[in-house]
Amino acid sequence: MMDPAILFFALFFFLLFIGVPIVVSVGVTALVFLWSYDLGIFVVSANVFANIAKFPLLAIPFFILAGFLMDRVGISRGLVKFLNLLIGPIPGGLGLVAVAGCVLFGAISGTGPADTAAIGAVMIPAMVKRGYDKGFASALVASAATTDVLIPPSVAFVVYGVITETSIGGLFAAGVVPGLIMGLALILPVYLISKKHGWGGDRWGTKAEIWQVFKEAFWGLFAPVIILGGIYGGIFTPTEAAVVAVFYGLLVGLFVYRNVTLRILYEVLRDSAVSTSVVMIIVAFAGLFAWTGSTMGIMDKVAKGLLSLTENPFIVLLLLNFMLLIAGMLMDAISIFYVFLPILIPVMHHFGWDPMWFGVMMAVNLSIGTITPPVALNLYVAANLADISMERVSRSALPFFFALIVALLITTYVPAISLWLPTLFGLH
Amino acid sequence: MPKALARFTAHFEEVLCAILFAIMAIVAFVNIISRYLLKYSLAFTEEILISFFVWLTLLGSAIAFRRGAHLGFSFITDRLPREVKAFLIWVGAFLGVFLFSCLIYFSIIQLKEEIELKITSSGIGIPQWWYTIGMPAWSILVIIRIIQGAYRATRTVGKR
Secondary structure (H helix, E strand, O other): OOOHHHHHHHHHHHHHHOOOOHHHHHHHHHHHHHHHOOOOOOHHHHHHHHHHOOHHHHHHHHHHHHHHHHHHHOHHHHHHHHHHHHHOOOOOHHHHHHHHHHHHHHOOOOOHHHHHHHHHHHHHHHHHHOOOOHHHHHHHHHHHHHHHHOOOOOHHHHHHHHHHOOOHHHHHHHHHHHHHHHHHHHHHHHHHHHHHHOOOOOOOOOHHHHHHHHHHHHHHHHHHHHHHHHHHOOOOOHHHHHHHHHHHHHHHHHHHOOOOOHHHHHHHHHHHHHHHHHHHHHHHHHHHHHHHHHHOOHHHHHHHHHHHHOOOHHHHHHHHHHHHHHHHHHOOHHHHHHHHHHHHHHHHHHHOOOHHHHHHHHHHHHHHHHHOOOOOHHHHHHHHHHOOOHHHHHHHHHHHHHHHHHHHHHHHHOHHHHHHHHHHOOOO | OOHHHHHHHHHHHHHHHHHHHHHHHHHHHHHHHHHHOOOOOOOOHHHHHHHHHHHHHHHHHHHHHHHOOOOOOOOOHHHOOHHHHHHHHHHHHHHHHHHHHHHHHHHHHHHHHHHHOOOEOOOOOOEOHHHHOHHHHHHHHHHHHHHHHHHHHHHHOOOO
16 A cells, blocks of 8 residues: 555646646545545535635735726826836836836735736837837746735735734735845846847936826825735734725726726626636635645655755755745645645744745745746736747746746845844734 | 527626625625724624635636636646547546535535524524535536536647
8 A cells, every 4th residue: 555645645746737727636636535534524515615714815805806906997007107207218128117017016916917917918018019029028027927926915925824824914024025126136137138139118208297197107106005004004904905905996996097887897806706716716625635634644744754854954945945946837826835835834843934934935936936837827927918929938037037046045045034024013 | 598598697607706796895895994984893794705705716716617717737738639638628527527516515414404403603693504505506507617618628629
């Protein structure tokens, strides 16, 4: 008889590799083992219900809805226009606008693919029009949108916070600086590549123009102030901040941009419901998978196996980074949290690692996973927007991948970068 | 089938999803307003929110199954012969149907128990099964959409 731990993961990866959707792969694996090891298969229904029905997780649908809504009413366009007049004309200027736009919109939206779609829809055509390579433009937006996982609000941090029982507000704060570092890391390759090809931007804006566009962009710039100010001013919980962001977007759309129709509202609600469900159904069944694995003692066993390799924390961290990067090529962040955290939490306790910093390290890893093929959600969205092949956009993403790896190593080995802001807010 | 009815059955859960989501947003917002302005917490609304959240997840999943929007790893299967890929799509669909059939089966057991023991919800005090019934009900829809989605996916295999 083979070790159940091996069988458990072997079955999951087998199903994953033959193209079975992730949610079905984790769900069926859990069911098979619950049944064959007689762990009380009757928990299935209550477990699935309970995995979704957690109040903090409600931040996910509302942040997704707020992001879709603010994009649809034109807040992302306003931000980009403003940035364009400020930094557009320097070499690679439009590239820098794309990076800054993704970081700023990241402070409104909660997921990388949504950020890619919002900024990419404006910036990719704009860059191509100014002579930038299409592959470069798409890969850049996809790579810059990885910062959205770190810049609060972040769906990934909500899930990590719920699984590890870490303060979600604290995680949000911890992600800010690493997110900015990732954005900064992208600037050098953008500048060098653009300079080599002579890609530039539009002319500088006049003061009057900048003022005019600032007034337009103001409502977009103010959204993160409400969301983050609300959370750190102690006024809102993250879930409440998400709800407030939805209604803020609605009011801006109704009274400032005046372009919200019932049809648009319907489409925004419908599409954000689908995006939410794609995440939440994985939460439901990957939660069951994690529960099954933990109950069977599989997860502890794998953790012990990992620790038996070496006791050196630096090497373990390097191994973890490597493992998470590989996992990021195969799966999305949410599945990885559920599949790997039950293994990693004992490892984290063993070394006395800080869960907040560990969450940031994982998030940087998994955000890079959104630009590493074959499963690369951001690249996929960008390639679709630009109507180019995944191969082309993946090749163009390579320099950005290396830049982000540098940011990853910095956040991995200098925990203070993540922890000083939550400490400042008294959340750590 | 008349066109309007066909459209309705095709997009039924999309409309339901949007309505449900709008209700959730409004309930959550009213809750915040009442907590801050009226200093009165509508904590009991939480159970409506989280139960609708479960419903929303299942309904949205049904849409995503039909659209083929669920996440997966198609790198290997994309490189296989067309017939093999089509076969594997049906394997995935079969497993999906199996998974949600189990969910239906066990949630009906849960439902029966809640009705027999007259379990009421902790916040509002209405019968708990009013919430639970969404699990089997919307799972049936998920199963229908899995089959539809697989049928659509196998027809477009190799057409790229």
